[in-house]
Amino acid sequence: MSAASDAESARRIAKLERINAALMAHVERSMDQQGSAYSLFQTAIMLEGRVRARTEELTGLMHSLERSNAALVAAKEEAETANRSKTRFLAAASHDLLQPLNAARLSVSALADMPLAPEALAISGQIERGLQTIEDLIKTLLDISKLDAGVVRPTIRPIRLSDLLHGVVANFQRIAEAKGLRLHVRGPDCVVVSDSVMLGRIVQNLVSNALRYTASGGVLIVVRVRGQACRIEVIDTGCGIAPAERALVFEEFYRGEAEMMDSEPGLGLGLSIVQRMAATLDHPLVLASRPGHGTRVSLTVPLGLAPPEAEARLGPVATRLTGAKILVVENDPATADALARLLRNWDAEVVVFRDLAGVTAAGDLAPDLLILDYHLDNGACGLAVAEHFRGGSGGLLPVIVTTADHGAEIAAEVAALGGELVHKPTRPAQLRALLTALLA
Structure with missing residues (x-):
């Protein structure tokens, strides 16, 4: 009985030990899970604090950006107001300046019609050229002001390009001949879509600039059709433009180192007007040049689908207005x-x-x-x-x-x-x- 009792007791002890070990393992797992949950809880609190700090920081930055944007908007509005005021002032000033200039030019023209000695006629011509320079400067400054202010609204319509280009050549032919230069147009006749006045001014300024910086050879206006676009190129055999100057030639009053070659210095505003008008019309403008060989300026204009309406042309001009x-x-x-x-x-x-x-x-x-x-x-x-x-x-x-x-x-x-x-x-x-x- 004693041996059997001892064996039974041993089995019960072993069973209790197994139960105890299982309970202890369960308790340990529960403790580990509670510890992990606590750690997660602490981590969550820490992350929440970081998120709150970052949110406050971002909110502060957004408020600062809003204040900066408001300041920029106010500054932009102030600048636009100043620009509009400048444009209005220049328009009013140009009217007051052009009024006496108009009287002076009419008086000089009347004087030139009178019987004068050769020396007096030469002086009259010098006065006329001086007045023309003043007029060109005033008008160009006004044009630049209007273009910068964005008040110029192009009138886009089909244009017969040959009429426009041959008109430019006719205007400059005498100047080219006086310098012993050739001036020609080459290329197909086509219709482009643009503002006729602004496109004419661009080509005129390019040709004028090319003639000024060309001592021998000539100036060629070339028309090339590429797909749905037309490229107008003004090519000269002049002195060319050094690489360091190419970014400067479109700036106001920049006339280049070669200006001394010309006895009739320009105003340095022609290419500035060209760039602004080309940008207004959305006509890409490209300049290429080789010092000592010449310069090529290309303007790309969209082609038109139909020719413009024929414009009435004036007949021959009489020479007298007797009795009118x-x-x-x-x-x-x-x-x-x-x-x-x-x-x-x-x-x-x-x-x-x-x-x-x-x-x-x-x-x-x-x-x-x-x-x-x-x-x-x-x-x-x-x-x-x-x-x-x-x-x-x-x-x-x-x-x-x-x-x-x-x-x-x-x-x-x-x-x-x-x-x-x-x-x-x-x-x-x-x-x-x-x-x-x-x-x-």
Whole structure:
């Protein structure tokens, strides 16, 4: 019994030990799990703190960025306001500057028509060239201001390229011949889509610049069609442009080291205008040059699908305006006097008034043509004089409207009236040709 009892006790002890070991293992696992959960809890708290700190930091940065953006917007608006003010100031100043310049050019032209000694004629020519330089500078500065301010809105339409390019060549042919240079156009006739005035100015400035820096050889305008685009290239055999200067030639008033070669220095604004107008029209502009060999400037313009409508062309210009009765309304005394003298030199009969009141007070007038200044005293408009004569006769007399303002609104008003717009300073040759055509 004793041995059996001992064996039973041993089995029970062994069983209890196994149970105890299992319980201890379970307890240890439970403790390990609780420890892991606690560790995870601590980690979660730590990460939450980091996330909160980063969120606060990002929030602070966002607020700072918002304040910076607000400051940038305010600065941009201030700059745009200043730019618009500059444009308005330049437009007003250019009108005031071009008014006496207009009178001076008309007076010089009238003087050149008089019998003068050769020396006096030479001096008159020098004065004319000086006035032309001043006019070009004022107009170019105004153009740059308008382009920078973004107030220029191109009028995109189909353009017969050959007409435009041959017109440019005709304008510069005499200058090229005086320097012993060749000036030609080569390439197919095609229609492009662009603004005719701005595209013409770009090509004119490129040709003028090429002629200025070319001493021998010539300038060639080449037209190449590539797919749906047309590339206009102005190629010269001039001095070329050094690599260090190529990024500078499009800057204002930069004329290059070779400027000393030319007895007629430019203003250094031609290529600056070219770059701005090309950007406004979205026409890619590329310059390539080899010092000592010449320069090539390429402008890429989209091709048009249909030719533009044929434009009326003026017939031959007569040389005299004998007996024509011309009524002039001009509030600037110097301009009025110079214009009247010039017209009388052309054998026209001229009467001059300052405003509509003077015209109506004069009574019975039967002019053949009106030359009207758009801006008169006290905010009056010269177009009212045209309306006055139309109301009296039932028809509209030929009208030339002069102004130094290049605004599109004025051009639209004059076109609606059926008149011809001439921008000051008035070019005597242009005025004479226009008068002859209107009086024919």
